[in-house]
Amino acid sequence: MRTPRFPRSACYNPDWLIASASGGANALWLTEWLSEAIELEPGMRILDLGCGRAVSSIFLQREFGVDVWATDLWFSASENLARIRDAGVDSHVFPLQCDARSLPYAEGFFDAIVSIDSFVYYGTDDTYLPYIARFVRPGGVLAMAGAGLLREIDGVLPAHLREWWEPAMWSLHSAAWWRRHWEKPNLVTVERADAMPEGWRAWLDWQHAVAPDNFVEIRTLEDDRGEYLGYVRAVARRRLDVPLEEPIRSVPTQYTKHPMLRGDSRERSASRFPPLCRRGARLRRRMVREDPTPDRASAGGRAPGRGRAHRPSPLTSTSSTRKRHVARDRK
Numbered sequence: 001m002r003t004p005r006f007p008r009s010a011c012y013n014p015d016w017l018i019a020s021a022s023g024g025a026n027a028l029w030l031t032e033w034l035s036e037a038i039e040l041e042p043g044m045r046i047l048d049l050g051c052g053r054a055v056s057s058i059f060l061q062r063e064f065g066v067d068v069w070a071t072d073l074w075f076s077a078s079e080n081l082a083r084i085r086d087a088g089v090d091s092h093v094f095p096l097q098c099d100a101r102s103l104p105y106a107e108g109f110f111d112a113i114v115s116i117d118s119f120v121y122y123g124t125d126d127t128y129l130p131y132i133a134r135f136v137r138p139g140g141v142l143a144m145a146g147a148g149l150l151r152e153i154d155g156v157l158p159a160h161l162r163e164w165w166e167p168a169m170w171s172l173h174s175a176a177w178w179r180r181h182w183e184k185p186n187l188v189t190v191e192r193a194d195a196m197p198e199g200w201r202a203w204l205d206w207q208h209a210v211a212p213d214n215f216v217e218i219r220t221l222e223d224d225r226g227e228y229l230g231y232v233r234a235v236a237r238r239r240l241d242v243p244l245e246e247p248i249r250s251v252p253t254q255y256t257k258h259p260m261l262r263g264d265s266r267e268r269s270a271s272r273f274p275p276l277c278r279r280g281a282r283l284r285r286r287m288v289r290e291d292p293t294p295d296r297a298s299a300g301g302r303a304p305g306r307g308r309a310h311r312p313s314p315l316t317s318t319s320s321t322r323k324r325h326v327a328r329d330r331k
């Protein structure tokens, strides 16, 4: 539990740490490892995403003088507040219980977002980086560390991992995978993506200390010996030159009754387009007026296949098209 590799963590009482455990990793070791790859200065605003029992939040405040919003889904903010108060950091660490996919914070509020052994629960979705990036200021940092793979498993699961493996573990990935995953949307610059040297031993040591009867995990780590399992981290900086798309928070539509079946006497009188498609209907009427092609007129104004191509679908339209629809529907 006390290792020269993590001198800051070594100052904390192991009983306090074990009593505050909320997952399968030593939160102090992972936070110390991650903090070595980012510059933290007193007064910085940090979002600790998936903080569990807020051990990492307390550590970051005490060690670096930062202000931390300790945010977690499963663990109670009240329990965390008691721990934070006992640690004497309640004027700088603020616990909140909420979902990482539905955060209540202002855009650009944080100087850095850190996530310790938690990002895999929500962050593998391709839509998540564009979502979370908006909460850190341009030039701010997004950083995560946690259990992962030292190389991707592309085919069959190796035999020695099978007993321990669960379906959700397919969200474990290598540092190279995280680099690609974060680089794809072109919103951040990835500054670091690597694995902890001998990370599997740190994982195993922690298991022996906190859950010595977790035989399956211990046996799996011993059999694997760092072939697949270990700790990975990734650090990225939000780009200054790339503005983020405004998220769509709601689409103010209005229900209009339409005949459902063909042959209904009211079919002709009702609009055939739902509100979001009115632009398509207008566009088509204009095309009919402007285009004298004879088969258009005979085909009721639509050349086969052509009119359809101009009708925007709510599913396929870009968000800027949808925003124009919304603005028009509001009028």
Ligand SMILES: C[S@@+](CC[C@H](N)C(=O)[O-])C[C@H]1O[C@@H](n2cnc3c(N)ncnc32)[C@H](O)[C@@H]1O
Residues within 6 Å of the ligand: 021, 022, 023, 024, 025, 026, 027, 049, 050, 051, 052, 053, 055, 056, 071, 072, 073, 074, 075, 098, 099, 100, 101, 115, 116, 117, 118, 121, 122
């Ligand atoms: C393995 S625990 C790690 C906790 C803590 N960071 C630590 O290292 O001890 C994973 C944490 O992720 C959090 N989590 C999972 N899904 C989440 C979500 N959608 N939003 C916020 N937190 C989430 C859980 O509440 C849990 O505390």
